[in-house]
Amino acid sequence: MAKVTILGATGNVGVFAAHTVSEIPYVSDMLLVGRPGREDFLAGCCRDLSDSFAARGTDVRLSYSTSLLDAKDSDIIICTAGVPRRPGQDRNDLAFENAKIVAGTAETIGRISPDAILFLVTNPVDVMTAVALKYSGLQPRQIFGLGTHLDSMRLKSLIARYFRVHVSEVHTRIIGEHGDSMVPLWSATTIGGIRIRNLPTFSGLPAQEMIETVRTSGEAIIRDKGATVYGPGEAIATLVRTILRDENRILTVSSYIKSEIHGIGDVCIGVPARINRDGVFPVPLSLEEDEVVGFRESVKKIRTVTADVMERLEEAR
């Protein structure tokens, strides 16, 4: 049984993640952490969630706090704390402001919960994963970000609809930045176990259009309804379940790579990783030529933003 803590629990993503994560049978304790001044909202969330537990027969000890120190002894800490982008902004525009929040948070977590797995959702998520890794002092296997998992799910859904098959028949991945430079792996995309490129209908697939839809998906949802909630909330629960049930699933998350992909490394970025109770382990893989080129570009971009943020953080401290 496990204790899961959600930081930023008064936010759009945090509130819904509390609901999805509480459904996982291995979760015995859930702590919602918000900022001082938000006690009434947090208390209300706990009461509201408890009602849903009664309705569905869930047995989770639920509590809230405005002190990060109560996250002590957590098995998994999910960080959704930070500012979201507004319409017209890029995720990278949030980098420094959110890095300040994540760096301080990670330092405390490294001290009070050295065995925890720290799961970053805050954007820009690849950069936040690197900041958390540096400031927490935890092992790379203990730190990961939602990365391109949600993008991969968005593409999976578009492909399933195009071919009129159940989503479970589609396997696909997007690697690289959770952002504009993301790279779809058509070489690793299958439908019913058959490589998508071997299907006669592949030639008619509007691949570029699909990727553009995925790239702009978050922006479009934010423009229309203010925040992306259900997609990230369910994706968060999938990852928490994978860890707690020790499933060894291979999901595409932001993780520190040394040189696993064509010798490219020393960066936190979206890559396929084996995920289990011990954490997150990037899977070495070979890509096709055009995919390597795209991945290198994406790594270069993330490295630049990360280096800039790290430098500014050091100056500000």
Ligand SMILES: NC(=O)C1=CN([C@@H]2O[C@H](COP(=O)(O)OP(=O)(O)OC[C@H]3O[C@@H](n4cnc5c(N)ncnc54)[C@H](O)[C@@H]3O)[C@@H](O)[C@H]2O)C=CC1
């Ligand atoms: N990686 C991904 O796929 C996704 C990432 N996100 C990111 O998650 C983050 C949260 O998004 P929303 O819940 O929509 O935002 P929100 O504004 O609804 O909630 C933000 C939460 O962070 C807390 N917070 C803000 N500033 C803080 C500070 N200085 N110290 C401590 N806590 C602070 C707020 O109190 C609130 O609980 C954003 O950075 C957003 O871009 C959101 C959706 C998907």
Ligand SMILES: O=C([O-])CC(=O)C(=O)O
């Ligand atoms: O687009 C955003 O800012 C939120 C996010 O990362 C997503 O839903 O993919």
